[in-house]
Amino acid sequence: MAEDDGARRETLGFIGLGRMGSPMSGRLVAAGHRVVGFDAAGLEGRLPESALPAASVEGVAGRAGTVFLSLPHGEVSRAVCAEIAAAAGRRAHTVVELSTIGMAAARTCAELLAAEGLVYVDAPVSGGVAGARAGTLAMMVGAEAARFVALHPVLRVLANNCFRVGDRPGHGQAMKLLNNFISAAALASTSEAVVFGQRIGLDPALMIDVINVSSGRTTASTDKFPRSVIPRTYDFGFAGALMAKDATLYAQEAAQADVPHELGTLVARIWQEFDADCPGADFTYLHKYLEGRAGGLGA
Numbered sequence: 001m002a003e004d005d006g007a008r009r010e011t012l013g014f015i016g017l018g019r020m021g022s023p024m025s026g027r028l029v030a031a032g033h034r035v036v037g038f039d040a041a042g043l044e045g046r047l048p049e050s051a052l053p054a055a056s057v058e059g060v061a062g063r064a065g066t067v068f069l070s071l072p073h074g075e076v077s078r079a080v081c082a083e084i085a086a087a088a089g090r091r092a093h094t095v096v097e098l099s100t101i102g103m104a105a106a107r108t109c110a111e112l113l114a115a116e117g118l119v120y121v122d123a124p125v126s127g128g129v130a131g132a133r134a135g136t137l138a139m140m141v142g143a144e145a146a147r148f149v150a151l152h153p154v155l156r157v158l159a160n161n162c163f164r165v166g167d168r169p170g171h172g173q174a175m176k177l178l179n180n181f182i183s184a185a186a187l188a189s190t191s192e193a194v195v196f197g198q199r200i201g202l203d204p205a206l207m208i209d210v211i212n213v214s215s216g217r218t219t220a221s222t223d224k225f226p227r228s229v230i231p232r233t234y235d236f237g238f239a240g241a242l243m244a245k246d247a248t249l250y251a252q253e254a255a256q257a258d259v260p261h262e263l264g265t266l267v268a269r270i271w272q273e274f275d276a277d278c279p280g281a282d283f284t285y286l287h288k289y290l291e292g293r294a295g296g297l298g299a
Ligand code: NAD
Pocket: 015, 016, 017, 018, 019, 020, 021, 038, 039, 040, 041, 042, 057, 070, 071, 072, 073, 076, 080, 098, 099, 100, 101, 125, 126, 127, 128, 129, 237, 238, 239, 242
């Protein structure tokens, strides 16, 4: 209980109030935390009700002890960490990285913060916008045990599946990237397979029903296809650009680790080409993109 009370007293910062950051920061507010938030694209429609607005990264770092980041990629996280470290009148002592940025960027962020006496906790998440709203995310933390225990009361508000997967910054990112590689491969393979079935004359909805009681079942067939592909809304809430980023980071890290990564390289290339041809599209739109490449099979 003492840890809970301590965590509640401290003002929390939240930088990056996008699709994930807005609902996650909203959960912290709803759990009784005082939250100060900032987003470079503005706060209107992003900052949760009752959260305190900040006009800059420095404004957050001057008021909050622990600062959460939910940012698009490693370059942005690096720049924001540098701003936090250099902030005048800084109160921030800990930065919790919720973004997917890869192992190398996480280590760089940790080093540049450590040089100024701040702690960096690598804690990427999985489970999408729905999980962010409901607090059912999986969180993969790379941190020392004592640090994890101290932060756990706050982390579990965001993620009821909160794992410490390793000791160091980068361990959480490695876990997240290998998970997202599996997810990226599943959505790509299911999309290709369904387009093949369509060409042969099979019905997409019926194919998914069959797959979901057969050995090809994955989160692509149980979740992404029923929600966003079969209704042809292609609006699951995860950008193709993010999937390309994650698959590319995975292929790079696997190459760096000197393990077999032929499939990783191929999956990364599929998502890179999709992102280049369909900038801004949701990742489920890959199915429609492949229909187009098959000569326009869609409705
Ligand atoms: P998003 O683009 O919706 O949100 C990112 C936010 O960061 C935007 O609102 C943007 O304005 C803000 N931002 C960019 N640069 C900034 C800066 N310098 N200072 C302050 N704010 C800045 O992206 P998202 O979908 O919320 O994803 C955020 C992170 O979470 C990514 O790393 C992503 O890979 C990861 N993630 C996303 C999902 C998902 O389902 N969307 C799931 C798991 C993990």
